[in-house]
Amino acid sequence: xxxxxxxxxxxxxxxxxxxxxxxxxxxxxxxxxxxxxxxxxxxxxxxxxxxxxx
Numbered sequence: 637x638x639x640x641x642x643x644x645x646x647x648x649x650x651x652x653x654x655x656x657x658x659x660x661x662x663x664x665x666x667x668x669x670x671x672x673x674x675x676x677x678x679x680x681x682x683x684x685x686x687x688x689x690x
Contacts, residue, residue, distance in 0.1 A: 639688055646685050653678040 637645075657674045660666045 643685055643688050646681050646688070650678060650681040650685065653681065 653674055657671060657678065660671045660674060
C-alpha cells in the first residue's frame with residue numbers, strides 16, 4: 637500500500653470516528669470515558685496523518 641493510500645484510509649477512519657463521537661455525544665447515557673476514548677483514537681489518527689503527510 638502506498639503512503640498516499642494509507643493516508644486516505646486513515647482520513648476515512650478519522651471521519652468515521654468523528655461521526656461516532658458526535659453520535660455518542662448526542663446519545664443519552666453514553667459514558668464520558670467512552671467518548672474520551674473515541675477522541676483519543678481520533679487524535680492518534682490525526683497525528684499519524686500529519687506525520688505521514690510531512
